[in-house]
Amino acid sequence: MQISLSKAYQLLMSGQVVAVPTETVYGLAASIERPAAIDQIFTLKGRPSNNPLIIHIAKTEQILAYTHSFPKDFMNLAKTFWPGPLTMILPIDPASVPVRACAGLPTAAFRIPHHSLTLALLEWVGPLVMPSANLSGKPSATRREHVEADFGKEFPVVDGGVCGHGVESTIIHYSEKCWQIARLGAIPAEAFESVLGYIPEKVNGDRGTHPICPGQLYRHYAPKARLNLCSDWEQCQGIVLGFSERHYTKARRVLTMGTISCPEQVAESLYALLRQLDVEGIEEACVDLDFPRNGLWATIAERLSKAALHVPLSSEENRVP
Ligand code: AMP
Numbered sequence: 001m002q003i004s005l006s007k008a009y010q011l012l013m014s015g016q017v018v019a020v021p022t023e024t025v026y027g028l029a030a031s032i033e034r035p036a037a038i039d040q041i042f043t044l045k046g047r048p049s050n051n052p053l054i055i056h057i058a059k060t061e062q063i064l065a066y067t068h069s070f071p072k073d074f075m076n077l078a079k080t081f082w083p084g085p086l087t088m089i090l091p092i093d094p095a096s097v098p099v100r101a102c103a104g105l106p107t108a109a110f111r112i113p114h115h116s117l118t119l120a121l122l123e124w125v126g127p128l129v130m131p132s133a134n135l136s137g138k139p140s141a142t143r144r145e146h147v148e149a150d151f152g153k154e155f156p157v158v159d160g161g162v163c164g165h166g167v168e169s170t171i172i173h174y175s176e177k178c179w180q181i182a183r184l185g186a187i188p189a190e191a192f193e194s195v196l197g198y199i200p201e202k203v204n205g206d207r208g209t210h211p212i213c214p215g216q217l218y219r220h221y222a223p224k225a226r227l228n229l230c231s232d233w234e235q236c237q238g239i240v241l242g243f244s245e246r247h248y249t250k251a252r253r254v255l256t257m258g259t260i261s262c263p264e265q266v267a268e269s270l271y272a273l274l275r276q277l278d279v280e281g282i283e284e285a286c287v288d289l290d291f292p293r294n295g296l297w298a299t300i301a302e303r304l305s306k307a308a309l310h311v312p313l314s315s316e317e318n319r320v321p
């Protein structure tokens, strides 16, 4: 249900959860001052409790309420990419962040989103904790209708239209004297080179042993349909998620992800397309994964690969091997 900004303000201040737009995907927001609302986010999403939330703020200085420990180049990164689709993980003073929001970790994730409606709310309400506004494991929501499909027609949503980037923020953290990518996202790895002097590596955990966040081990972005990944586009068959300029001779039907010349467009409509499979009751589809792996393509390939993991979607069972 579409609500006004002032209604969203009232609901958030009275300890309720509302969905808000960002430039990446819709978020499910609670005031950081309202522990019951934070609990409610986990219940509504069916989110595992070890998957922490991102703390969204309006101004960089607000971080000082949670930490005074800033890794090298933090300010340059903030100046260059905020507001925007960059999330930075920082060590925190544990007493300053509700345990539930940071899943008991000694760190928390911070971001200033680039969306005028949500920035206005952040100015009024203060910091909001939010994950993506989708049921746990499902594709994120990039339109109000997606939020309503997951949480019901009556669920309060500030409608900001279609989310421009369409994929989540890039998450980085500082370890072993350099920034590393904990989650690929809307900002390609190469974009950091001009600020850092190097391209941060994507890592799965500390020296490949412990995951940076256990919650990242869960299944994500997945429609009900079984997705088969195909690295040679000419072999794609059946119902194909493909590119508009390719002629798939073995396809029964082609659902277009966009054009191979514009990864931004592919990212923007990616989750809408995955959700369409569920709406149409499609049980199996072949995904054309025959595209470059640089820039935003790396994020698109990673999302599609995670969406294709064939494991059950219920509660603790949705952990991937
Ligand atoms: P979502 O917005 O639904 O993508 O969820 C927020 C993401 O931020 C999750 O995937 C978490 O893994 C990640 N995250 C939040 N806080 C931390 C943290 N302290 N350490 C590592 N990852 C985090």
Ligand code: MG
Binding pocket: 131, 132, 140
């Ligand atoms: Mg999410």
